[in-house]
Amino acid sequence: MxxxxxxxxxxxxxxxxxxxxxxxxxxxxxxxxxxxxxxxxAEGLARELPRLGGxxxxxxxxxxxxxxxxxxxxxxxxxxxxxSGPGYSLMVENIGYAYMTETPCVIVNVQRGGPSTGLxxxxxxxxxxxxxxxxxxxxxxxxxxxxxxxxxxxxxVRAFNLSERFRTPVTVLxxxxxxxxxELMTMPEPGxxxxxxxxxxxxxxxxxxxxxxTPSMVSPMAAFGEGYRYNxxxxxxxxxxxxxAVPSEINEKLNKLRKKIERFTDEIYKVRTEMMDxxxxxxISYGTVARAAHQAIKMARERRVHVGAIQPLTIWPxxxxxxxxxxxxxxxxxxxxxxxxQMVNEIKRIAPRNAEVFFLGRYDGEVMTPxxxxxxxxxxx
Amino acid sequence: xxxxxVVKEKEVQRSDVVHHYLRPKKxxxxxxxxxxxxxxxxxxxxxxIDKLKLDKNDxxxxxxxxxxxxxxxxxxxxxxxxxxxxxxxxxxxVKMAKPRLKVIVITGDGDAMAIGGNHFIHACRRNIDITVxxxxxxxxxxxxxxxxxxxxAGAFATTAPFxxxxxxxxxxxLASAAGASYVARGTVYHEQQLEKLIEGAIVKKGFSLxxxxxxxxxxxxxxxxxxxxxxxxxxxxxxxxPIQAAVKLPPEKMVGKFVTGLIHETDATExxxxxxxxxxxxxEKEAQK
Ligand SMILES: Cc1ncc(C[n+]2csc(CCOP(=O)(O)OP(=O)(O)O)c2C)c(N)n1
Ligand code: SF4
Numbered sequence: 105m106x107x108x109x110x111x112x113x114x115x116x117x118x119x120x121x122x123x124x125x126x127x128x129x130x131x132x133x134x135x136x137x138x139x140x141x142x143x144x145x146a147e148g149l150a151r152e153l154p155r156l157g158g159x160x161x162x163x164x165x166x167x168x169x170x171x172x173x174x175x176x177x178x179x180x181x182x183x184x185x186x187x188s189g190p191g192y193s194l195m196v197e198n199i200g201y202a203y204m205t206e207t208p209c210v211i212v213n214v215q216r217g218g219p220s221t222g223l224x225x226x227x228x229x230x231x232x233x234x235x236x237x238x239x240x241x242x243x244x245x246x247x248x249x250x251x252x253x254x255x256x257x258x259x260x261v262r263a264f265n266l267s268e269r270f271r272t273p274v275t276v277l278x279x280x281x282x283x284x285x286x287e288l289m290t291m292p293e294p295g296x297x298x299x300x301x302x303x304x305x306x307x308x309x310x311x312x313x314x315x316x317x318t319p320s321m322v323s324p325m326a327a328f329g330e331g332y333r334y335n336x337x338x339x340x341x342x343x344x345x346x347x348x349a350v351p352s353e354i355n356e357k358l359n360k361l362r363k364k365i366e367r368f369t370d371e372i373y374k375v376r377t378e379m380m381d382x383x384x385x386x387x388i389s390y391g392t393v394a395r396a397a398h399q400a401i402k403m404a405r406e407r408r409v410h411v412g413a414i415q416p417l418t419i420w421p422x423x424x425x426x427x428x429x430x431x432x433x434x435x436x437x438x439x440x441x442x443x444x445x446q447m448v449n450e451i452k453r454i455a456p457r458n459a460e461v462f463f464l465g466r467y468d469g470e471v472m473t474p475x476x477x478x479x480x481x482x483x484x485x
Numbered sequence: 486x487x488x489x490x491v492v493k494e495k496e497v498q499r500s501d502v503v504h505h506y507l508r509p510k511k512x513x514x515x516x517x518x519x520x521x522x523x524x525x526x527x528x529x530x531x532x533x534i535d536k537l538k539l540d541k542n543d544x545x546x547x548x549x550x551x552x553x554x555x556x557x558x559x560x561x562x563x564x565x566x567x568x569x570x571x572x573x574x575x576x577x578x579v580k581m582a583k584p585r586l587k588v589i590v591i592t593g594d595g596d597a598m599a600i601g602g603n604h605f606i607h608a609c610r611r612n613i614d615i616t617v618x619x620x621x622x623x624x625x626x627x628x629x630x631x632x633x634x635x636x637x638a639g640a641f642a643t644t645a646p647f648x649x650x651x652x653x654x655x656x657x658x659l660a661s662a663a664g665a666s667y668v669a670r671g672t673v674y675h676e677q678q679l680e681k682l683i684e685g686a687i688v689k690k691g692f693s694l695x696x697x698x699x700x701x702x703x704x705x706x707x708x709x710x711x712x713x714x715x716x717x718x719x720x721x722x723x724x725x726x727p728i729q730a731a732v733k734l735p736p737e738k739m740v741g742k743f744v745t746g747l748i749h750e751t752d753a754t755e756x757x758x759x760x761x762x763x764x765x766x767x768x769e770k771e772a773q774k
């Protein structure tokens with residue numbers, strides 16, 4: 105056991121893998137408020153961060169948690185929080201603040217059933233749209249959806265990277281089963297996965313503008329206390345960070361929030377396809393459901409059904425071009441989700457005109473089984 | 486004659502001090518009504534910081550949403566204008582991430598006591614080294630005169646058209662009871678005292694609160710027939726009682742008056758220091774292994 109705990113190969117929970125991924129990515133600061141099924145992330149970082157010289161704080165609620173995370177990020181920290189549905193709902197106003205102020209931070213939402221306190225100890229994927237549209241106003245969100253313990257680790261690292269790279273909050277959507285499931289994983293060595301740092305200014309302080317327009321759309325970011333003095337506000341602001349009501353400046357700001365992400369989707373998209381080359385039927389799923397889909401298509405292939413699977417790991421921005429390309433020759437598409445139909449609408453939007461889209465949903469707190477997906481494949485075949 | 490010129494010179498210097506700390510390029514005139522107490526508090530804050538000879542780069546001013554919370558935008562420090570009620574929570578993150586920074590929160594009575602009440606009491610409890618300057622004008626200025634948790638009983642507000650029937654927070658008592666290290670009350674009439682109170686608050690390790698009794702003549706004054714800015718500020722002069730005098734007065738002499746000055750001070754341990762001690766302890770343990 106101690107071998108497993110200490111060695112390269114470790115038996116980890118999904119939530120513990122998020123903790124280890126955050127540490128790998130260089131987390132400096134965690135603020136959170138306990139909520140099932142995400143608490144192991146707070147507990148893990150409460151243990152690890154002080155030892156690493158990082159900082160952990162249990163705040164009085166989720167609103168305070170994300171506020172502290174954004175404050176710490178502006179003081180230069182790589183910062184994260186973790187929560188579940190109700191907590192995410194409380195955070196969304198300040199997540200919007202992070203979009204507007206272009207503050208990098210990571211939010212892990214270990215989904216449970218909802219609405220309301222719903223199903224605290226049961227699985228669901230019903231916050232998929234919330235991760236895209238949670239806060240008010242126009243913005244482009246990034247959300248990632250791992251499906252295994254190893255991916256919890258990797259996608260947490262990637263979430264930090266993307267948040268620093270694009271100066272934006274990034275959501276990692278996991279779920280109750282993934283958070284609590286244990287799997288063996290080989291821990292990546294330092295340097296094995298890329299770890300990105302936020303772009304820093306290299307100009308004199310009096311030239312510095314916190315929201316500068318650059319060719320990459322992403323402005324270098326100085327931290328508080330580094331000699332650059334600037335204003336950060338959630339009010340729509342100009343390049344220097346001062347509130348503005350000038351239509352052209354308002355447009356520029358909002359376009360920047362969208363374009364700095366939409367122009368660089370190549371760096372953000374991540375989609376896995378399996379046996380799609382000759383597939384006539386495609387099963388599209390993400391998170392834990394993708395595991396069942398993997399089993400189901402194997403079973404169907406044994407029965408000579410030409411079926412393949414598509415699994416977006418980046419779910420927002422939605423990887424339209426990659427998925428459309430994979431769907432080119434497909435006649436039937438099954439979208440399997442643990443909700444009443446959220447991502448299915450994205451697929452309907454981009455599916456080839458001559459393909460039929462079928463929805464397979466489950467929202468009773470139980471996992472999607474391979475058999476269920478296999479049955480659906482049979483039904484539509 | 487001679488005395489007069491000396492005074493004038495002093496005045497010039499004092500106003501120069503203010504300009505040294507205002508953002509040179511942008512955002513004037515400010516958003517405040519002429520005569521609003523917010524400007525006086527800003528002046529006092531600047532002078533207090535100047536007296537302490539702090540480096541502008543090491544100061545972070547955080548605020549929430551409200552007329553008072555617009556202040557940081559004008560100040561040449563690191564400034565973070567956040568969401569309504571959450572300034573203290575943002576400030577907690579800033580302070581923890583870089584404890585060497587001086588973190589000052591500017592907030593209103595609605596911002597800190599209503600929507601932000603939870604963060605306020607917990608920051609007091611943790612005794613984290615943040616200075617909170619709470620501008621109490623007893624009303625929601627920015628949204629147009631609704632009552633706040635400090636609106637006087639019976640007073641009128643747009644959402645208390647028949648007089649306020651809610652009970653009020655005594656902010657100073659609340660902060661003291663919740664664990665703040667330094668709790669003071671000043672007014673915009675007593676500008677020099679205010680400056681000293683803010684100075685003391687910044688110097689003090691731990692959570693410091695300076696409640697500033699201020700005027701919103703535009704809404705509170707008008708709705709309650711308390712007159713213009715001058716009338717409201719004069720009222721403060723007549724009703725403020727320094728703590729040194731207040732403790733000697735019988736209760737009946739205090740009716741209608743309010744206490745000002747440094748009201749509560751303790752030397753409890755500070756949050757970030759406690760955390761750093763823990764980190765140190767763990768490091769030593771690790772080294773022993
Ligand atoms: C979540 C949220 N709720 C409500 C508001 C609207 N709002 C803006 S300022 C304010 C009250 C401000 O009052 P106070 O803190 O006393 O500041 P003052 O304007 O009097 O200085 C309110 C309710 C908001 N901005 N955000
Ligand atoms: S509305 Fe009241 S608080 Fe706001 S600026 Fe005017 S006087 Fe000041």
